[in-house]
Amino acid sequence: MGTTLVILLVIALFVLFSSFFTVRQQTAVIIERFGKFQSIRQSGLQLKIPVIDRVAGRVNLKIQQLDVIIETKTKDNVFVKLKVSVQFMVVKETVYDAFYKLEYPHDQITSYVFDVVRAEVPKLKLDDVFERKDDIAIAVKRELNEAMTTYGYTIINTLVTDIDPDIQVKNAMNRINAADREKTVAEFEAEASRIRIVAKAKAEAESKRLQGQGIADQRREIARGLVESVDVLNRVGINSQEASALIVVTQHYDTLQAIGADSNSNLILLPNSPQAGSEMLNNMVASFSASNQVGEMMKKGNKKKRKEEDDYKTPEYLEPPTDEEQED
Template sequence: MSFFSIPFIIIGLFILISSFFIVKQQTAAIIERFGRFTSIRQSGLQMKIPLVDRVAGRLSLKIQQLDVIIETKTLDDVFVRLKVSVQYKVIKEKVYDAFYKLDYPHDQITSYVFDVVRAEVPKMKLDDVFVRKDDIAIAVKTELNDAMIEYGYDIIKTLVTDIDPDAQVKEAMNRINASEREKIAAQFEGDAQRILIVEKAKAEAESKRLQGQGIADQRREIARGLEESVEVLNRVGINSQEASALIVVTQHYDTLQSLGEETNSNLILLPNAPQAGSNMLNDMVASFAASNQIGEAMKEAKKNPPKK
């Protein structure tokens, strides 16, 4: 092999190597011959005529995503920014259309998204934009599918991923939300206080009822005891008036005794002279006698009314 044959060998190797090329998975390669479309090659090791055929371009067949941010105005004159995410892919059977009919698919998709969003959002109030964001996404997908299918693109899904109103509007919405929550909290607190007051009143009423019942029972037992005491005294010749007076004086001294047993008591009982018990007994007997006389006089007056 001569020295002059080496360049030819190198050129031959270069031509042989350039005859083969690799197409990655989920990718399509477009082959042109002298500037004219020849074929579409799928994934794997492929062969072309060197110096005649060339790989004009490659298109990914994977699902791709394009995020579009649009600023527009709602029906109630609020400026809002929406972020629309468009998921799309090249249709495998329409690689030719996707490559040759459209140079900048991103720009085309963005234009349609702008057109649809700015046609739909101005028909809605701000609150409706949040509630009906899925309707906006469906409208975008429908419009894009009708337009992009011609160019070999399939719109998989569209999503309204962000709704950002004007800063002042957001502050106002936050204040309204905070006020509503404070109002609800105040209502709950008021209900809780009302329940506490009602339950406290019920408890006090029940306490008073039980207290009154206890006092009534106590008085009933005292009266029963007094009645039994009077019956015992009557058996030994003491009449009812004297017995009542004796019982009262006895209770008087019992009360003084119980007060004397309390070492920390500051109560002073007036009058508290030694003859207080005797005076009380005499006064009670005299009052009973006077009341009997008055009662007898009233009975006599009823029997013998004065003549006119």
């Protein structure tokens, strides 16, 4: 009698504990009765009929992520690996469809991702794949949403998280990038060199201009000084030729004194005799006189040549008529 009571008590405790179960937050539990769908239980403490009802499965309602790696070929025949991350979740109101209509959701999502990526990437060149990866992700999300909504799933987001071309292609791209940067550096260096050369040329031109202006001013002042010196000498009874000779001799000795003042100079001035200044003046006067005579002769020759050309160009019908022509 006591043994029977114990057995009944154990059975009663088993039935009691098997009648209650808990469902975790963001989880849905499918209850079946004799293999047939009975109900969907949400989070909290739940009750079921022992032996008759059973927990057929649990559905995760959290956002899940599936990473899919696809290898495909671009339009320019470059093989590339793409990593696509798909974020999805089961809609709370469609737990039944998610549990009973789809056996392996991850495999289904992977198949659609492969299909979309291998349809979109071959349309693009490798550079365009990098630039338009967001367009690829949008196309994957659109296709997945259309397909997975039927099974109770919604696609939160799709991301192309990695694009990995073949190693040889990456090395070639790095070399192209390096060459492009070297080209840019060379262009900037050439431009900088050009700017330096132009600036140096402008500075030299300005220096030459200022130097020439200084020399012109110096010579102008020297000429004014010479004129004033000649005027002063004329006023004391010295004629222009004597004044010019005196000025030349004075400048000659000033030059000798300036050369002698420099102890490191190895310049020799020839001739350096006292008659050198007088001879230099006579030679200058003779040169100026000869130059003036040549200039006058050239002017006369040009006038004669122009007159002959004008006579040659005069038409015959403009010549004055003869006496016989006037009588006729």
